[in-house]
Amino acid sequence: MKQDKPCIPRREFLQTSAKKIPGLVVAAAALSTGKTLLAEENSEYNPEDHNYAMGVDIHKCIGCGRCADACKKENKVPLEPEFFRTWVERYVIPVEGEARVDSPNGGIDGFPEIKEKDEILRSFFVPKLCNHCDNAPCVQVCPVGATFKSRDGVVLVDESYCVGCRYCIQACPYGARYLHPTKHVADKCTFCYHRITKGMLPACVEVCPTHTRVFGEEGHRSSPLMRFLRFKDVNVLKAGLNTKPKVYYAGANGEVR
Amino acid sequence: MKLSRIPQQVIPLTIIFALAIVALVAARQMLVPESFGKYGHYRADAVEEVASHDISYAGIQVCNDCHDDIVEVKQESYHRGLSCEVCHGPANNHAEAPDEYTPGAPRGRGYCPLCHGYNPSRPVGFPQILPKMHNPGKACMTCHNPHAPTLPHAPEECSACHREIASTKMVSHHTTVDCRTCHTVPKDHWSDPRAVHAEKPTDRSTCGQCHATGADSPKIIPRIDIETHGGRYLCWDCHYPHHPEATL
Numbered sequence: 001m002k003q004d005k006p007c008i009p010r011r012e013f014l015q016t017s018a019k020k021i022p023g024l025v026v027a028a029a030a031l032s033t034g035k036t037l038l039a040e041e042n043s044e045y046n047p048e049d050h051n052y053a054m055g056v057d058i059h060k061c062i063g064c065g066r067c068a069d070a071c072k073k074e075n076k077v078p079l080e081p082e083f084f085r086t087w088v089e090r091y092v093i094p095v096e097g098e099a100r101v102d103s104p105n106g107g108i109d110g111f112p113e114i115k116e117k118d119e120i121l122r123s124f125f126v127p128k129l130c131n132h133c134d135n136a137p138c139v140q141v142c143p144v145g146a147t148f149k150s151r152d153g154v155v156l157v158d159e160s161y162c163v164g165c166r167y168c169i170q171a172c173p174y175g176a177r178y179l180h181p182t183k184h185v186a187d188k189c190t191f192c193y194h195r196i197t198k199g200m201l202p203a204c205v206e207v208c209p210t211h212t213r214v215f216g217e218e219g220h221r222s223s224p225l226m227r228f229l230r231f232k233d234v235n236v237l238k239a240g241l242n243t244k245p246k247v248y249y250a251g252a253n254g255e256v257r
Numbered sequence: 258m259k260l261s262r263i264p265q266q267v268i269p270l271t272i273i274f275a276l277a278i279v280a281l282v283a284a285r286q287m288l289v290p291e292s293f294g295k296y297g298h299y300r301a302d303a304v305e306e307v308a309s310h311d312i313s314y315a316g317i318q319v320c321n322d323c324h325d326d327i328v329e330v331k332q333e334s335y336h337r338g339l340s341c342e343v344c345h346g347p348a349n350n351h352a353e354a355p356d357e358y359t360p361g362a363p364r365g366r367g368y369c370p371l372c373h374g375y376n377p378s379r380p381v382g383f384p385q386i387l388p389k390m391h392n393p394g395k396a397c398m399t400c401h402n403p404h405a406p407t408l409p410h411a412p413e414e415c416s417a418c419h420r421e422i423a424s425t426k427m428v429s430h431h432t433t434v435d436c437r438t439c440h441t442v443p444k445d446h447w448s449d450p451r452a453v454h455a456e457k458p459t460d461r462s463t464c465g466q467c468h469a470t471g472a473d474s475p476k477i478i479p480r481i482d483i484e485t486h487g488g489r490y491l492c493w494d495c496h497y498p499h500h501p502e503a504t505l
Contacts, residue, residue, distance in 0.1 A: 047304075059380060060380065061380075062372055062376075062379045062380065062383055063376060063378055063379060064371045064372040065371065066343055066371070066372075070314060070342070070347070073313055073314075073346070073347050074312070074313045074314055074347065075310070090378050091378075092378070110370070110371050110374065110376075111376060111378065114377065114378070120377075123377060123378035124378055124380075125378055125379075145293070145298040145299045145300070146299070147299075148297060148298065148299030148303075149297070150296075150304050151296055151304075156303065156304065156307050157307075158299060158300050158303035158306075159303075159306070160300075160303070160306070161290070161299075161300055161303065190307055193304075193307045193308055193310075194307065194308050194309065194310035194311070194312060195312060195314075197308045198312075200312070200314075200316050201316065203313070203314045206314050206316055206317070206340050206342065207314070207340050207342055207343045209338070209339050209340075209343050209372060210338075210383075211338055
């Protein structure tokens with residue numbers, strides 16, 4: 001029989017079919033069952049499926065400090081005003097000169113009146129926390145491997161392995177770490193790892209009254225964070241340091257450091 | 258190769274090296290935790306340890322499961338986006354043993370201003386008040402329902418807005434005189450104060466209700482001949498009605 005067009009030889013067609021059809025069947029089955037995107041079932045929790053991150057919308061923050069308060073209560077952070085896993089900073093930008101930043105007790109008790117002699121251009125609040133960098137300087141400097149990036153993208157501290165040498169506290173460009181006064185180990189935000197692995201939100205996100213903080217997962221299109229990233233013009237803090245932070249700030253311009 | 262062919266000095270060295278290697282392997286076995294290096298340069302068990310910490314905040318879903326009456330009220334209000342634990346504090350204890358633990362609720366004036374107290378750094382449009390000026394001494398809950406914080410009606414007391422007049426009047430002889438004795442207040446003034454004004458007295462007869470010689474009022478009130486006193490001036494040209502200076 002004469003053929004006009006080149007066609008796939010039968011042997012090749014059968015071979016490719018044998019390779020690809022099982023894959024398509026599996027894909028169809030996965031779609032029909034509806035893959036769970038957040039950690040809903042604790043028993044099924046697989047860290048490889050997650051890459052947690054946070055969004056912070058500076059335009060929405062009212063500086064109530066409930067996040068810092070909830071964080072202390074949830075994670076049993078010492079109550080002294082030197083120890084914070086998350087805190088709220090107030091930026092005061094004068095018409096001329098340097099921006100001034102304060103954070104009395106992390107913002108938990110509110111902020112006093114601005115005592116600025118110069119004319120003020122604007123002022124706003126910036127919640128701060130560990131940025132859970134993809135390229136974390138604290139992880140690089142830890143001499144014993146007590147701080148590390150977990151498989152789900154959260155930078156954690158191994159309390160029983162930390163020797164309290166404070167290298168990581170020095171290395172963190174965001175000042176997100178402190179030395180626990182009684183345990184004598186480095187401590188910092190874990191994105192409330194004990195909550196997120198059970199499908200709950202971090203305590204600060206749970207209590208934020210204006211939904212300034214958005215928690216979610218990178219790479220999952222249905223995650224609230226991905227919506228946040230699509231709709232907002234986001235920045236990361238100190239991008240020039242190549243730490244690849246995973247806390248994205250909307251409305252943060254050059255003044256926020 | 259025969260053992261005698263190996264140079265004599267190498268034998269003790271080999272033994273020392275072998276022992277050192279055995280000691281190193283033994284030390285590693287003893288000192289390095291079992292799960293170290295399973296997923297990277299860290300102890301894999303530490304992840305489980307961090308994940309096993311206790312939870313304090315139960316989350317809004319847990320609250321909503323039982324308190325559906327409050328959910329209904331809150332759903333319609335400006336506070337619909339708020340988690341219960343923002344004000345009531347961590348309540349996981351309560352969720353697990355509702356009868357043993359009861360979460361607190363801030364009832365004074367201290368808590369609401371953390372969000373609603375005036376602060377120029379807050380975003381424009383966020384509802385704020387000046388705690389020192391806004392009905393001082395009264396708990397926020399007297400007028401506002403925290404689950405549905407919009408005022409159900411305009412404040413009936415004039416002092417809610419006219420606080421400076423109220424506090425002046427409070428220390429004067431007119432302290433017990435109701436605002437409506439002298440001012441006629443249209444109903445719409447409460448809901449739309451800038452469009453509809455309360456009326457002020459226009460002639461001496463208003464003061465005369467109490468202060469005229471023949472007025473039907475308690476004897477303790479000072480009297481004056483309302484027709485002749487002060488010549489061509491009106492009463493409030495000389496006396497400030499919210500703090501009249503004449504003594505008994």
